Amino acid sequence: MPDLVPSVEELVSLSKEEARERLEDLREKVREHNYHYYVEKSPRISDRQYDRLFSALQKIEERFPDLMTPDSPTQRVGGEPMEGFESVEHTRRMLSLDATRERPQLERFLSRVKDAAGSGDWRIIAEPKLDGASVELVYEDGTLVRGLTRGNGRVGDDVTPNLKTVGSVPLRLRGDQRPVPSFLSVRGEVMMFKSGFQELNRRLVENGENPFANPRNAAAGALQQLDPSISADRPLEFLAYEILRIEDGDLGRDSEVVKALTDWGFAVPDEISTVGELDELLDYHAHWSDNREELDYEIDGVVFKVDDHSLRESMGETSHHPRWALAYKFEPRREVTRVEEIAVQVGRTGLLTPVALLRPVEVGGVTVSRASLHNPSELARKDVRRGDKVRVQRAGDVIPEVVERINEPGRKREEPFQMPPVCPSCGTEIVTEGPLARCPNTYGCPAQLKGRIQHFGSPPGLDIDGLGEETVSALVERGYVKQLSDLFKLKKEDLLQLDGWGDKSAENLLGQIERSRKIELQRFLYALGIPEVGEATARDLARHFGTLADLRNASRSQLEEVERVGPKVAEAIHGFFREEHNRKAIDGLLEAGLEITEEEGARGEAFEGLRFVFTGALDSMSRDQAQELVESLGGRATSSVSSRTDYVVIGEDPGSKAEKAREEDLEFLDEEGFLKMLRDAGALE
Ligand code: IVH
Numbered sequence: 001m002p003d004l005v006p007s008v009e010e011l012v013s014l015s016k017e018e019a020r021e022r023l024e025d026l027r028e029k030v031r032e033h034n035y036h037y038y039v040e041k042s043p044r045i046s047d048r049q050y051d052r053l054f055s056a057l058q059k060i061e062e063r064f065p066d067l068m069t070p071d072s073p074t075q076r077v078g079g080e081p082m083e084g085f086e087s088v089e090h091t092r093r094m095l096s097l098d099a100t101r102e103r104p105q106l107e108r109f110l111s112r113v114k115d116a117a118g119s120g121d122w123r124i125i126a127e128p129k130l131d132g133a134s135v136e137l138v139y140e141d142g143t144l145v146r147g148l149t150r151g152n153g154r155v156g157d158d159v160t161p162n163l164k165t166v167g168s169v170p171l172r173l174r175g176d177q178r179p180v181p182s183f184l185s186v187r188g189e190v191m192m193f194k195s196g197f198q199e200l201n202r203r204l205v206e207n208g209e210n211p212f213a214n215p216r217n218a219a220a221g222a223l224q225q226l227d228p229s230i231s232a233d234r235p236l237e238f239l240a241y242e243i244l245r246i247e248d249g250d251l252g253r254d255s256e257v258v259k260a261l262t263d264w265g266f267a268v269p270d271e272i273s274t275v276g277e278l279d280e281l282l283d284y285h286a287h288w289s290d291n292r293e294e295l296d297y298e299i300d301g302v303v304f305k306v307d308d309h310s311l312r313e314s315m316g317e318t319s320h321h322p323r324w325a326l327a328y329k330f331e332p333r334r335e336v337t338r339v340e341e342i343a344v345q346v347g348r349t350g351l352l353t354p355v356a357l358l359r360p361v362e363v364g365g366v367t368v369s370r371a372s373l374h375n376p377s378e379l380a381r382k383d384v385r386r387g388d389k390v391r392v393q394r395a396g397d398v399i400p401e402v403v404e405r406i407n408e409p410g411r412k413r414e415e416p417f418q419m420p421p422v423c424p425s426c427g428t429e430i431v432t433e434g435p436l437a438r439c440p441n442t443y444g445c446p447a448q449l450k451g452r453i454q455h456f457g458s459p460p461g462l463d464i465d466g467l468g469e470e471t472v473s474a475l476v477e478r479g480y481v482k483q484l485s486d487l488f489k490l491k492k493e494d495l496l497q498l499d500g501w502g503d504k505s506a507e508n509l510l511g512q513i514e515r516s517r518k519i520e521l522q523r524f525l526y527a528l529g530i531p532e533v534g535e536a537t538a539r540d541l542a543r544h545f546g547t548l549a550d551l552r553n554a555s556r557s558q559l560e561e562v563e564r565v566g567p568k569v570a571e572a573i574h575g576f577f578r579e580e581h582n583r584k585a586i587d588g589l590l591e592a593g594l595e596i597t598e599e600e601g602a603r604g605e606a607f608e609g610l611r612f613v614f615t616g617a618l619d620s621m622s623r624d625q626a627q628e629l630v631e632s633l634g635g636r637a638t639s640s641v642s643s644r645t646d647y648v649v650i651g652e653d654p655g656s657k658a659e660k661a662r663e664e665d666l667e668f669l670d671e672e673g674f675l676k677m678l679r680d681a682g683a684l685e
Helices: 008-013 016-039 047-063 072-075 102-119 160-164 192-206 215-223 228-232 252-264 277-296 309-315 374-382 446-457 469-477 484-489 492-495 505-516 521-528 535-544 547-550 556-560 567-580 580-591 623-632 656-664 671-680
Strands: 087-089 125-130 132-138 142-150 156-157 183-192 237-247 274-275 299-306 325-329 333-346 352-363 366-374 389-394 401-406 429-431 435-439 518-520 596-597 611-615 636-638 647-650 667-670
Touching: 008 047, 016 047, 016 072, 047 072, 072 160, 072 228, 087 484, 087 580, 102 228, 102 277, 102 299, 102 309, 102 325, 125 237, 125 252, 125 277, 125 505, 132 237, 142 156, 160 215, 160 228, 183 192, 183 215, 192 215, 215 228, 215 237, 237 252, 274 277, 277 299, 277 309, 299 309, 309 401, 333 401, 352 374, 352 389, 352 435, 366 401, 374 401, 374 435, 429 567, 446 469, 446 484, 446 521, 484 580, 492 505, 521 535, 521 547, 521 596, 535 547, 535 623, 547 567, 547 580, 567 580, 611 623, 611 656, 623 636, 647 656, 647 671, 667 671
Parallel strands: 518 596, 611 636, 611 647, 647 667
Antiparallel strands: 087 156, 125 274, 125 299, 132 142, 132 183, 183 237, 299 325, 333 352, 333 389, 352 366, 389 401, 429 435
16 A cells, blocks of 8 residues: 555645545545444454554644544544533434233234234344444434434433444445435444453453443443543444434335445344244244354344334334334343352341352353352242252343252252351351341441441541542551441551552541541431431431431331331331440440531432332332432432322333323333433432
């Protein structure tokens, strides 16, 4: 290849006309090679040759800034960090998919399709259900003008700069195979391929950062970055699967859509196939359920869609999903292995979890050597003993669990497993709470101490800046902090012993601790990490009782008088304050100089007067956390839908509340929409 990168002299002598021509040529070349590399996955030139083309393009654009175009390949990683995301309406509602694991539901789907088709054509397109984040890309005259997250389906976040960094998102549609439409809106999935994901996590761990739990979170998280250079650094991919809107109507059938998308330069899943009768649908599902590990991306099921668009039209849609498509999900991955040992783990809140240590077994590409048995009563119910054969499962990204014991008639079994009478971490006698077992040595048990301290110093608690995971670990491991009150006895000399600590950092932390000595009751209550007591309950308790002494001595029924405190929560609080270890720890703190003040903390008012109902599971947080967040912002989280409900937040597998809400025509939010509201209110980053 001739030397493409112009020298300084050349640049200076280049006329604007010449530059324009060179730019056009260079852009076309870079685009073409991008396509071979990112979409076809088969580069035709070396990285070095590509870099030369690219930097030639960059140099000339720098010399003639007014010749820059927004769809130039150099504009993928351009933008400045954004202030926030703008909410923009989708060109068409981005509906969800109806999903099932039950064969009868699949059969009903198929017969509805046939009924609707009558004597007409009812071919079905089968494709993988991609496990990423759904987005809309909008093209005007072939140029990418906008990219939105799905949001609540009606409006999404404008994340165009982030999407531009994705190599397989065309900045400009190809027009060599078929004409480029004047308007095109495409729906597809932004994903992280498994290989890229592993590489990214390896890098994160190397740099001492936390790895991502799974490719979906990593991909969705990357889209939500305000700084596009972060998205650019993440190995994102885009696969297209639907046209949301196109000028001049419609392409008639889905098979034609897939072909058109490919012609315009999109990557589409390779595994798309046409099916018809039930056995073909089942075969397709079984095939990918068995072979999903072959793919370089995560899929969690397959999707069946009516091919013919006029048939789609006649089948219609609900407010949630089209009636012409069904996701048929995979069963969680399961394997059989043997239990080598049963161990008991003490969690950060003192709960004892029995864990089966397994003969290592590969479950869907991941080697599993331990699986949760949840709690003593589950363990007893499943009657799992050392040496038993068990079935383990890994569903999505959750911790592997033992599903069941496999009976082996005639085999001599070990004795039933006994939970230890004392905590394996600190030797304190265990207390049982219904099906659960807990170590009551809340602030003295080494297994709990680090987590407790971190919680104690977290922003809703004492808000001690500088008490992060690493510092806490060092303080506990060096023996400077053996119980909570030791925090208030720390000396500068102690801190200077820690790796990397100097005068300034030591003084900062001590200053922070000093500042937190005076603390409002509600924050103190939160900081203690009493079971069942989050920010909202801590506030209610503080308001109701006013002083720590009154709360400490309250009976169960007095506790139940507090708004939103039911028998279970009352029991937990009561139990907490009856426990000797906890009473001592609190006294210790007061003796060390902690002082509880009356002052009311400043509270968010952003959700003042708004009522939320949650149905279905959220990915990013538990239902409780979501409700606490709402309440901490001044809103109410109620459990049933009524005409006074302002928002219904719909998670995965929503229950009947969603139906009811639909009938009442209430405002819906999906998880992303809810997170957006929280972010807007400043409750989330
Ligand atoms: S079609 C309304 N096709 O799964 C029909 N969606 O769990 C439009 N998804 O939000 C969607 N793979 O984003 C379609 N092959 C596929 C898909 C797919 C994954 C996503 C989609 C939806 C989610 C539902």
